Amino acid sequence: MKTKKLVTAAIVSAIAARSFASGFALYQPSAVSHAMGGALVGKAMDASANFNNPATLTDLTNITVSVGFVTEHPRGRVDARMRGSSYHEYKMDPGLFWLPHVQLAVPLPFDFAFGLGIGADYGLGSKYHKKWLMDWSATETTIEGLVINPNLAYKITDKWSVGAGLRWLFFDFEQYSYPQVPMNGVELARFKNHITGDNDFKDFGWQIGTKYDITDTFSVGVVYKSEIDVKVRGRSRNRVVRENNAGIRQLATAKTYQTMMESGYTPAQIAMIPAAVKERYISTADATIRSSVSSEARKRTGRGGCDLSLPQSIAGGFNWDVYPTWHIGAMVSWTQWGEFGNLYFDLPPDGKEGDRDIKMDWRDTWRFSIGSCWDFAEDWRWMVSYTYDMDSTRSTQQSVMLPPANRHILGTGFTWNCWGGFELALSYACIFMDGRDMHMDDALGNTYDLETDWGFCHAGGFSVTYRF
Numbered sequence: 363m364k365t366k367k368l369v370t371a372a373i374v375s376a377i378a379a380r381s382f383a384s385g386f387a388l389y390q391p392s393a394v395s396h397a398m399g400g401a402l403v404g405k406a407m408d409a410s411a412n413f414n415n416p417a418t419l420t421d422l423t424n425i426t427v428s429v430g431f432v433t434e435h436p437r438g439r440v441d442a443r444m445r446g447s448s449y450h451e452y453k454m455d456p457g458l459f460w461l462p463h464v465q466l467a468v469p470l471p472f473d474f475a476f477g478l479g480i481g482a483d484y485g486l487g488s489k490y491h492k493k494w495l496m497d498w499s500a501t502e503t504t505i506e507g508l509v510i511n512p513n514l515a516y517k518i519t520d521k522w523s524v525g526a527g528l529r530w531l532f533f534d535f536e537q538y539s540y541p542q543v544p545m546n547g548v549e550l551a552r553f554k555n556h557i558t559g560d561n562d563f564k565d566f567g568w569q570i571g572t573k574y575d576i577t578d579t580f581s582v583g584v585v586y587k588s589e590i591d592v593k594v595r596g597r598s599r600n601r602v603v604r605e606n607n608a609g610i611r612q613l614a615t616a617k618t619y620q621t622m623m624e625s626g627y628t629p630a631q632i633a634m635i636p637a638a639v640k641e642r643y644i645s646t647a648d649a650t651i652r653s654s655v656s657s658e659a660r661k662r663t664g665r666g667g668c669d670l671s672l673p674q675s676i677a678g679g680f681n682w683d684v685y686p687t688w689h690i691g692a693m694v695s696w697t698q699w700g701e702f703g704n705l706y707f708d709l710p711p712d713g714k715e716g717d718r719d720i721k722m723d724w725r726d727t728w729r730f731s732i733g734s735c736w737d738f739a740e741d742w743r744w745m746v747s748y749t750y751d752m753d754s755t756r757s758t759q760q761s762v763m764l765p766p767a768n769r770h771i772l773g774t775g776f777t778w779n780c781w782g783g784f785e786l787a788l789s790y791a792c793i794f795m796d797g798r799d800m801h802m803d804d805a806l807g808n809t810y811d812l813e814t815d816w817g818f819c820h821a822g823g824f825s826v827t828y829r830f
Contacts, residue, residue, distance in 0.1 A: 387483065387484060387675075387697060388461065388482055388483055388484060388485050388507075389729075390432035390461055390463070390481070390482070390821070390823060391410035391412065391413035391414065391463055391465065391479060391481050392408055392409070392410035392428050392430060392463055392465055392787070392823070392825045393430055393432065393775060393787040393788060393789040393823035393824055393825035394407050394408045394410060394745070394775065394777060394787050394789070394825065395407075395408070395410040395413070395414060396432055396773060396775065396789040396791060396821070396823040397733070397745040397746075397747060397773050397774055397775025397776075397787070397789035397790075397791075397823070398691060398731075398733035398735065398745050398747050398773070398775075399693070399731035399732065399733045399747030399748065399749040399771065399773050400414060400693055400729075400731050400733075400749070401679055401681070401690075401691035401692050401693040401731045401732055401733035401747060402414045402415070402418070402679075402681065402691055402693075402733075403415045403418075403571075403573075403582075403583040403584070403585060403677055403678060403679035403680075403681075403691075403693050404418070404573060404581040404582050404583040404679055404680045404681035404691065405418055405421060405573075405581050405583075405681035405689075405691065406418035406419065406421040406422055406467075407735075408422075408426060408428050408465065408785075408787075408825070408827055409422065409426045409427065409428045409465035409466055409467040409477065409479070409827070410428065410463075410465050410479070411465075411467060411477060412465055412466075412467070412477040412478065412479030412511050412513050412527070413465075413479050413481065413483075413511065414585070415525070415571040415573060415583045415584075415585040415677075416477060416513035416514075416515050416525030416526060416527050416569060416570075416571050416585070417515055417523045417524050417525035417571040417572050417573040417583060417585070418515075418523070418525070418571075418573050418583060419467050419475040419476070419477045419513060419515040419523075419525055420469075420473070420475045420515050420516070420517040420523040420525075420573075421523075421573075422467045422469065422475065423469060424469070424783070424829040424830055425466075425467070425468050425469065425829070425830040426465075426466070426467040426827060426828070426829050426830075427465070427466050427827065427828050427830075428463070428464070428465040428466075428825050428826070428827040429463070429464050429465075429825065429826050430462070430463055430787070430823065430824045430825030430826060431460050431461060431462045431463065431823065431824060432460075432461045432463070432789070432821060432822070432823040432824075433458060433459065433460055433461070433820075433821065433822045433823070434458070434459045434461060434487075434819060434820075434821050435457070435458045435459070435819060435820045435821075436454070436455075436487070436793075436817070436818075436819040437453070437454060437455045437817070437818055437819065438453070438454040438455075438795065438814065438816060438817035438818065439451060439452065439453050439454065439814075439815045439816040439817070440452050440454065440812055440813065440814055440815060441812070441813045441815045442494070442495045442496055442810060442811065442812050442813075443495070443810065443811050444495070444808050444809070444810055445801070445808070445809040445810065445811060449811075449813075450494075450495055451815065452490060452491065452494045452495070453491075454488060454489070454490060454817075455489065457487070457489065459485070459487055461481070461482040461485070462480075462481065462482070463479070463480065463481035463482075463825070464478075464479070464480040464481070465477075465478075465479050465480075465481075466478040466479075473516060473517035473518075474514065474515065474516050474517075475514070475515040475516075475517075475525075476512075476513070476514055476515075477511075477512070477513040477514075477515065477525075477527070478510075478511065478512050478513070479509075479510075479511040479513070480508070480509070480510050480511070481508070481509060481511075482506065482507065482508055482509075483507055483508075483509040483529075483531075484505065484506070484507025484509075484531075484533070484672065485505060485506050485507060486503060486504070486505040487503065487504050487505075488500065488502065488503050489501070489502045490502070492540070495810070496804075496810060496812070497539065497540040497552075498539065498540055498541050498542045498552070498804055498805070499539060500537055500538070500539040501538050501539060501540065502537065502538045503535070503536070503537040503538075504535065504536050504537070505533075505534070505535040506532075506533070506534045506535070507531060507532070507533050507534075507672075508531070508532045509529050509530065509531050509532075510529075510530040510532075511527055511528065511529050511530070511569075512527050512528055512530075513525055513526065513527030513569075514526065514527065520575075521574055521575040521576075522572070522573070522574050522575075523572065523573045523574075524570075524571070524572045524573075525570070525571050525572075525573075526568065526569065526570040526571070527568065527569055528566055528567070528568055529566065529567040529568060529569060529587065529588075529590065530563070530565075530566055531561065531563075531565045531566070531567065531590055531592065531672075532560070532561065532563045533560060533561040533565065533592050533594060533670075534559070534560040534561075535557070535558070535559055535560075535594075535596075536556075536557070536558045537555075537556070537557050538554070538555065538556055539554075539555045540552045540553065540554055540555070540603065540604070541553050541555055541805070542804060542805045542806060543602075543655055543658065544805045544806050545613060545651075546613060546616075547806060547807070548606075548609045548612060548613050548806075549606050549609050549806055550605070550606055550609055550610055550613065550651065550655055551602050551604055551605045551606060551610075551655045552602075552603055552604040552606075553600040553601065553602060553603065553659055553662070554600070554601055554602075554603040555598060555599070555600050555662075556598075556599045557596060557597065557598045557599070558596050558597055559594045559595060559596020559597070559666075559668070560594065560595070560596070561592050561593055561594050561595070562595065564593065565590055565591060565592045565593060566590070567587065567588045567589065567590035567672070568587075568588045569585060569586060569587045569588065570585070570586050571583060571584060571585035571586070572584055572585075579682060579683040579684075580680065580681075580682045580683075581680065581681050581682075582678070582679070582680045583678065583679060583680075583681075584676070584677070584678040585676070585677050585678075586674070586675070586676045587674060587675045587676075588674055589671055589672065589673055589674040589698075589701075590671070590672040591669060591670075591671050592669065592670045592671070592672060593667070593668070593669055594667065594668045594669075594670060595665070595666075595667050596665070596666060596667075596668075597664070597665050597666070598662065598663060598664065598665075598666055598710055599663050600659040600660075600662045600663050601659055601663075602655055602656055602659050605652065605655070610648055610651050610652065611644075611648060613647075613651060614644050614645075614647035614648040614650075614651055615644050615647075617647045617651075618640065618643045618644045618647050619632065621643075621647075622635075622643075661710065662710050663710060664710030665710065666710060671701060673697055673698040673699055673700075673701050674697075674698050675695055675696060675697040675698065676695065676696055677693055677694065677695035677696075677729075678693070678694060678695075679691060679692050679693035679694065679731075680692055686737075687736060687737040687738070688734070688735075688736055688737075689734065689735050689736075690732070690733070690734045690735075691732070691733050691734075692730075692731065692732045692733075693729075693730070693731045693732075694728065694729070694730050694731075695728070695729045696726060696727070696728055696729075697726065697727050697729070697754075698726050699724040699725060699726055699727050699754040700724060700725050700726040701724075723756045723758055724754045724755060724756065725754060725755075725756060726754075727751070727752040727753070727754045728752045729749065729750070729751050729752065730749065730750045731747060731748070731749040731750075732747065732748055732749075733745060733746065733747035733748075733773070734746055734747070741778060741779040741780070742776065742777070742778055742779075743776065743777040744774075744775075744776055745773075745774060745775045745776070745777075745789075746773065746774045747771075747772075747773040747774070747791075748770075748771070748772055748773075749769075749770075749771040749773070750768070750769070750770060750771075751768065751769035751770075751771060752768055753767055753768045753769075753798060755798075755800060756800070757798070757799060757800040757801060758800070758801075767795035767796055767798055767814040767817055768795070768796040768798070769793055769794070769795055769796070769817075770793070770794045770796060771791050771792070771793045771794075772791060772792050772794075773789065773790070773791035774789070774790055774791075775787060775788055775789035775790065775823070776788050783828050783829040783830060784826070784827070784828055785826075785827040785828075785829070786824075786825075786826060786827075787823070787824070787825040787826075787827065788822075788823065788824055789821075789822065789823035789824075790820075790821065790822050790823070791819075791821040791822075792818070792819070792820060792821075793817075793818065793819035793821065794817070794818060795814055795816070795817025795818070798813070798814060799811060799812065799813040799814075800812050800813075
């Protein structure tokens with residue numbers, strides 16, 4: 363299993379997937395592709411071929427430019443408890459996100475085609491109450507992965523095309539959490555941890571695809587996207603925001619009595635010491651512990667680094683023109699999220715590999731989509747789709763990086779050839795989360811149960827396309 367590291371332990375967090383996609387991959391390269399559920403591996407309908415399958419760029423006979431965005435508003439509800447107690451209900455609403463896309467396709471001489479895609483291929487976003495039960499893991503997290511994707515395609519024969527390209531990634535994250543400060547099984551305080559980091563736009567992957575027209579109306583395609591090794595550099599900032607006075611007092615008292623015993627005092631002699639004298643010793647120990655906690659916060663503030671591997675994937679599908687006005691497509695994809703076995707962290711102050719080891723134990727995921735479109739008028743097209751997106755998490759993982767749930771996505775949309783070469787596209791999808799449960803432990807060894815009680819996301823898209 364390949365080693366993976368993140369900037370700090372706080373990246374292991376309670377995160378609601380920005381689009382509730384498997385892992386934290388996104389699938390919205392254009393409003394048209396969004397409405398079709400990505401079932402465009404065998405045929406291009408617009409320049410989102412850059413993302414769906416670069417080989418299908420040869421389907422586009424005109425210079426095509428698409429610009430637009432997809433909005434995401436994920437919401438949800440999770441139930442959490444410390445093992446042995448009652449469940450508490452918590453809402454998730456990280457707000458509205460805007461995922462832009464720019465797609466270009468250019469036919470070239472000698473049966474070549476060039477494409478350039480820019481869009482958000484990865485993303486997460488969550489926001490919980492600052493004092494929710496598992497705030498030691500995270501309260502607010504944002505992860506963004508923007509990909510610039512140049513491609514070149516070639517039509518080998520009238521029926522067979524191939525395409526390939528680079529995937530140039532910008533990866534950025536920010537997170538807030540309140541990690542515990544344990545000592546001898548007692549929580550002494552909470553830090554407020556704020557981390558930021560990015561990869562300086564230095565990391566690349568690649569993709570390759572092929573497409574074959576079995577008949578004039580039925581085509582199939584396959585596309586492979588490579589793993590991307592992401593090298594992140596960032597900073598972790600900590601400060602003490604909550605002191606557990608009872609816990610500190612308990613530990614100070616225990617340390618005072620331990621020191622007296624080590625100095626030769628018997629229990630009977632300790633009992634004879636005046637209370638005021640013992641209180642002075644306990645107060646001194648109390649102040650020492652508080653100073654140690656503050657010193658620990660300063661030591662844990664600093665720079666860190668990480669290597670994170672975004673997994674490889676492969677997708678295949680077909681597109682069929684059943685009638686001149688009715689078209690259907692299907693797609694199935696596999697993503698190797700099982701590479702997330704453990705996360706090994708580099709933490710301040712020393713930044714050594716493996717400062718903390720978090721069990722992820724994700725599993726490989728499958729995604730199934732079927733879409734259909736109907737040219738119901740001369741300049742109008744209506745699209746509908748259904749997608750099943752498999753959950754990548756397991757109940758045994760020691761992180762709530764994703765709420766445990768499979769996803770069912772219903773999508774629809776319209777295109778309108780409004781004037782000349784201009785086309786407007788609108789899409790909408792509603793995403794339902796099929797809840798599952800998991801459990802994990804905190805720094806004190808307490809076990810927590812987490813269950814996705816309800817999850818839903820509105821996703822709307824808009825694209826403007828011009829065909830020269």
